[in-house]
Amino acid sequence: xxxxxxxxxxxxYCIRQTGRHLLLLVRSPGEIVNxxxxxxxxxxxxPLGLGPDPxxxxxxxxxxxxxxxxxxxxxxxxxxxxxxxxDGSLEQLAMANIPLAVAVLPQxxxxxxxxxxxxxxxxxxxxxxxxxxLSVAPILMASLLMGTLIMLLLGAVGAALTVGIQRGGMLxxxxxxxxxxxxxxxxxxxxxxxxxxxxxxxxxxxxxxGVTGGLVLSPVAIAAGLRVxxxx
Amino acid sequence: MYFESIGEALLMGGHGGFVxxxxxxxxxxxxxxxxxxxxxxxxxxATIRLRSARQSNLSEGDS
Amino acid sequence: MWRxxxxxxxxxxxxxxxxxxxxxxxxxxxxxxxxxxxxxxxFAPTDYKQGDSYRIIYIHVPASxxxxxxxxxxxxxxxxxxxxxxxxxDTAMRAAAPIGAAYTAIALVTGAIWGKPTWGAWWVWDxxxxxxxxxxxxxxGVMALFEAYENKTIAAxxxxxxxxVGTVNIPIIYKSVDWWYSLHQPASxxxxxxxxxxxxxxxPLLGMIVTFYVLFALLMMLNIKxxxxxxxxxxxxxxxxxND
Numbered sequence: 001x002x003x004x005x006x007x008x009x010x011x012x013y014c015i016r017q018t019g020r021h022l023l024l025l026v027r028s029p030g031e032i033v034n035x036x037x038x039x040x041x042x043x044x045x046x047p048l049g050l051g052p053d054p055x056x057x058x059x060x061x062x063x064x065x066x067x068x069x070x071x072x073x074x075x076x077x078x079x080x081x082x083x084x085x086x087d088g089s090l091e092q093l094a095m096a097n098i099p100l101a102v103a104v105l106p107q108x109x110x111x112x113x114x115x116x117x118x119x120x121x122x123x124x125x126x127x128x129x130x131x132x133x134l135s136v137a138p139i140l141m142a143s144l145l146m147g148t149l150i151m152l153l154l155g156a157v158g159a160a161l162t163v164g165i166q167r168g169g170m171l172x173x174x175x176x177x178x179x180x181x182x183x184x185x186x187x188x189x190x191x192x193x194x195x196x197x198x199x200x201x202x203x204x205x206x207x208x209x210g211v212t213g214g215l216v217l218s219p220v221a222i223a224a225g226l227r228v229x230x231x232x
Numbered sequence: 233m234y235f236e237s238i239g240e241a242l243l244m245g246g247h248g249g250f251v252x253x254x255x256x257x258x259x260x261x262x263x264x265x266x267x268x269x270x271x272x273x274x275x276x277x278a279t280i281r282l283r284s285a286r287q288s289n290l291s292e293g294d295s
Numbered sequence: 296m297w298r299x300x301x302x303x304x305x306x307x308x309x310x311x312x313x314x315x316x317x318x319x320x321x322x323x324x325x326x327x328x329x330x331x332x333x334x335x336x337x338f339a340p341t342d343y344k345q346g347d348s349y350r351i352i353y354i355h356v357p358a359s360x361x362x363x364x365x366x367x368x369x370x371x372x373x374x375x376x377x378x379x380x381x382x383x384x385d386t387a388m389r390a391a392a393p394i395g396a397a398y399t400a401i402a403l404v405t406g407a408i409w410g411k412p413t414w415g416a417w418w419v420w421d422x423x424x425x426x427x428x429x430x431x432x433x434x435x436g437v438m439a440l441f442e443a444y445e446n447k448t449i450a451a452x453x454x455x456x457x458x459x460v461g462t463v464n465i466p467i468i469y470k471s472v473d474w475w476y477s478l479h480q481p482a483s484x485x486x487x488x489x490x491x492x493x494x495x496x497x498x499p500l501l502g503m504i505v506t507f508y509v510l511f512a513l514l515m516m517l518n519i520k521x522x523x524x525x526x527x528x529x530x531x532x533x534x535x536x537x538n539d
C-alpha cells in the first residue's frame with residue numbers, strides 16, 4: 001500500500017475487515033447463536049430459582065437482564081482475540097502500517113454486531129418473559145445497544161491483556177467485572193426509571209457518554225494491551 | 233485518659249469486642265505487611281553473602 | 296532537578312536511599328501508629344450517638360483514604376514505566392499493589408465490624424463500602440495479572456496498562472455507586488460524625504491519616520528494597536554494599 005493512499009484507504013480497509021470478520025462469524029453460526037442461547041437459558045433459570053410470581057419477576061427483571069447481558073459479554077470477551085492470536089493474524093495486524101488502535105475496530109464492530117446488537121434486538125422477548133411491559137421495550141433495546149458496546153470496549157482491553165495467558169478466562173473476569181459496575185448501575189437505572197414511569201433520559205445520556213468516551217479511549221488501551229501480549 | 237479505669241476502656245460501653253478486634257486485625261495485617269519484606273530481604277542477603285564468600289574462597293584456591 | 300529524577304531511576308541510589316531512610320522511619324511510624332491508636336482508643340471523647348464503637352473510624356477512615364490514594368500511586372508508577380520504560384517504576388508499581396490490597400482489606404473488615412453495632416448488620420450495601428470492595432478487586436486484578444505472566448517485564452507493562460484503565464474508571468465507579476446508593480437506600484442510614492466533627496475527635500483522625508500515608512511509604516520502601524535485592528542479587532554494587 002502506497003503511503004499517500006493510506007488515509008483514503010483506511011475507511012475502505014475498516015469496511016472490508018468488518019465484512020471479513022462478519023463472514024467468519026456467519027460461517028460458524030455457533031459463535032453467534034451460543035451467546036444468545038446462554039442468555040436465554042440463564043434468564044429461564046431465574047424464574048425457576050425465584051418462583052413464577054410475575055410481580056416479583058418484573059421488579060427484578062431490570063437487574064436480571066443486565067447481569068445476564070454482562071455475563072454473556074464476559075464469555076464473548078474470553079474468545080475475542082483468541083483465534084486471531086493463535087493463527088498469527090493478530091501479529092500481522094500489529095505489523096501493518098495501519099495504527100493498531102484503528103485496525104482492531106473492525107473486529108470489535110463485527111463482534112458487537114453479532115452479539116450485543118443481536119441481543120438487544122431480541123431483548124424485548126426476554127423482557128416479556130420476565131414480565132416487563134412492552135412499553136419499555138424501546139428503552140430496553142436502546143440501553144442494551146449502548147451498554148453492550150461499552151462492555152465490549154472495556155472487556156476487549158482485558159481480553160487484549162490476557163490473550164497470551166493459558167487459561168486466562170477466570171483472570172479476565174476478575175479484571176473486567178469491576179470495571180463493568182458503572183454500566184450495570186446506569187443500565188439497570190434506565191430500566192427501573194422506565195418501568196416506574198420516571199424519566200430514563202439521564203441514564204441513557206450517561207450510557208451515550210460512556211460509548212463516546214469508550215470509543216475514544218479504549219482502542220488505544222486495546223492496542224497497547226495487544227502489543228504487550230504479542231511481546232512487541 | 234477519657235475512661236475512668238482499664239476495665240471500662242476494655243468494655244467500651246459494651247462495644248469493646250468490636251473495637252478491640254478491629255484494632256487487633258488491623259495491627260495483625262500491618263505487622264505481616266511489615267515483617268514479610270524484612271524477613272525476605274534478610275534471607276536474600278544471607279544467600280548473597282554466602283555465595284560471594286564461597287566465590288572468594290574459590291578464587292583464592294585458584295591462585 | 297533532572298539530577299534528582301535520574302537518581303530515582305538508578306537502582307543503587309534508590310537502594311541506598313531506602314537503606315538510609317528505613318532505620319529511622321520504621322520506629323517512628325510504629326510509635327506514631329501506637330500513639331495515634333492510643334489517642335483514638337483511650338483519650339478521644341465518646342461519640343454521643345454511636346457510643347464507643349465509633350473509635351473504629353480512627354483506622355477505618357485512614358485505611359480507606361490511603362487505599363484509594365495508593366491506587367493512584369500505583370498507576371502513576373505504571374505510567375512512568377510505560378512512557379519512559381524506567382525499570383524502577385515497575386518495581387514501585389509492584390510494591391504498591393499488595394499494600395493497597397492490604398489497606399482495602401483493613402478498610403472492609405473494620406467497616407464490617409463497625410457496621411454490626413452501628414447498623415445491626417455485618418454487611419450493609421453502603422456506597423463507601425461497596426466502592427471499597429470494587430477497589431479491592433481492582434488491586435487483586437493487578438496482582439493476579441502480574442502473577443499470570445512468566446516474563447516479569449511484560450507482566451509489569453500489562454499491569455501498568457490495567458492500572459491506567461482502572462484510574463480512568465475509578466472516578467466513574469465511585470460516582471455511579473454513589474448514585475446507585477442515593478437512589479436505593481432510605482435516608483435513615485448515614486455515616487454520622489464525618490460532617491461536623493469536633494476537634495477533639497478530628498485531630499487524632501488527621502494524625503492517623505498522616506500516619507497511614509507514612510506507613511504506606513515505608514512499606515513501599517521495604518518492598519522495593521526486597522525486590523531490588525532479588526533482582527540485583529548478582530550485581531557488583533549490591534555485593535559491595537552488603538560486604539561493607
